[in-house]
Amino acid sequence: MNKRKSNVPTIREVAKLARVGLMTVSRVINDHPSVRASTRKKVEAAIAQLGYQQNEAAQLLKGRRAKLIGLIVPDLSDAFFASCAQTVQHIARAHGFMTLVAASERDPELEVEQAELMAKRMISGLLLVSSIKESDERLQRLQDSDLPIVAFDRPLPGLNTDAVLVENRAGAEAATQHLLKHGHQRIACVGYDQDVYTVRERIEGYRYTIQNARLKPQIALGVKTLEEVQAWLDEALDSKSRPTAIFSLNHRTSVFLLQALAERNVQIPEEMAIIGFDDFELASVLKPPLTTVAQSPVELARRSMQLLLERIRSHKGDVQQESAKILLPVRLIIRGSCGGHTNSASAS
Amino acid sequence: MNKRKSNVPTIREVAKLARVGLMTVSRVINDHPSVRASTRKKVEAAIAQLGYQQNEAAQLLKGRRAKLIGLIVPDLSDAFFASCAQTVQHIARAHGFMTLVAASERDPELEVEQAELMAKRMISGLLLVSSIKESDERLQRLQDSDLPIVAFDRPLPGLNTDAVLVENRAGAEAATQHLLKHGHQRIACVGYDQDVYTVRERIEGYRYTIQNARLKPQIALGVKTLEEVQAWLDEALDSKSRPTAIFSLNHRTSVFLLQALAERNVQIPEEMAIIGFDDFELASVLKPPLTTVAQSPVELARRSMQLLLERIRSHKGDVQQESAKILLPVRLIIRGSCGGHTNSASAS
């Protein structure tokens, strides 16, 4: 019946209905100023009547960017990054963008590859929690090709991008201070992934505070499985300098540590005080509830998107501003695992 | 210097270099059979030399689908769906697809809208955890337009799509049976979101088992905040038919319940046995460790992607097969919160 196979209206049909040329319709769509108001009205009516919608593929072919933003995180199933993804997607939608996601699985090669694939899809901007260790020229090229990039949670080595980071160091200092205030003298610190920026910063915060108090740091790194935590703990408990408090650098380590301590019937906080970096839903349900340093993934994502959207907007203006650096505060949430009081305070 | 602004090679340049026509290159790319081997070699060499890559926008314009799959879940920050997203994205990548994600925020309208936007982007297939309550004609239209759709976790009312579901009912029956086996006579059941398929099924499983045992179901629904759980619990504890065991229908409810019980110093499992639907990372770290009915989001996502990829592949063959329905088993993970033994067994 119909001559058209699919009834998706094109700019051409709108033009015909409105009795104007193609270009006029195009101008109306892209609200170009030089269209007479009356003409615009006609065209808009036709657009409404036909339910016309732009065909993005055609625009892409003409060199426009897609209404798409890319998000790359190490692991989408990690509660922290999942929360970021949710927020990013939400804000993107509110601004007419859809979200392309990828997990880098902590592999720099995979990360760059995904970034390039996204760039080929003409995303308008890229949000990146990077696992890259050193300056990467392929990413550099992406940025040079005028793709707005915002790094969050971790900086992007070598590239001068906008970045939204968290006060890891101040958080670790606050955590360590908190333990000192409770009178602890032998405070250990466990974690893994010490080549990740965030963890390195936390270690520095710990080390600085401990040394300032003229105490000796006890740092156990690369402790990433339950078995390794158990082994380390056994050794620590038996050592002559047995710690009376432990600062856990990762959520994972915290969980394993609690499990290992429970197995060994070590009473928290009496025999061992515990404080963990990264808050989590069940921290308050544990017995005793765990004192933590909390970051806000929602805030992190929100600020990052904000920067990215600004970049995208101002992009056409080509004004090469300074790259923005935002440092978000953390909160020390005092619960029961270090003994004592139970109020919470800002750390930084 | 360069006449070309950007040095992305096109099919045309490949043709020139290989000294063949455009179409030959196109044929090689789409491995059309009728190309002489020697010609193909030449073209492939040229492609390699130039580092040619297809321009998807141009293909889209010619009516092809994008190497994109869409994923819509209620909430990306939910650990369960986050895990699904991670798996989906991983498998998609292995098959050359990128992933477009959206959270429906449990809003059917938003869900359909996002699905339509994805369809407009010419995704090759859609994975959907639907919040839709009744047959929706806009989704129907998407399916009619030949977009492969796979529903998972929840069926898609009215549409005859492939679906991967979980044995919610059998899981609830197993949970209830487990409590019965421990001698409980007054078993309550709390949850919310009873208009969600999965929860309805769980309630049915509970009700069926309880009634079969000639006991009286005690079902509390719509209990979704900590306050509501507390209020309900206070009432239940004081009631003349005070339950000795509680089956929690959601992860959220389980958490609140544990918290409320802890506040009231109700001993688990002595004074109250607890079993929760949905396993979670910290279930084994709690005191006592929580007995749960576990589903596997990874398996759910894996099977769904498998179905979707098959659909996409066989799509061209246009053979309208029956829609597949897969029902995944759950596992009862017996820990300490019901007392007694501590081994785990398959439920279905």
Added chain:
DNA sequence: CTGAAAGCGCTAACAA
């Protein structure tokens, strides 16, 4: 302020 022509990179349909 408006429109006609040219072409973005690719492929379907036809010719050769």
Added chain:
DNA sequence: TTGTTAGCGCTTTCAG
């Protein structure tokens, strides 16, 4: 087996 022609829907010239 190969190449030529004609668009897909849009925007960027450049004329009116």
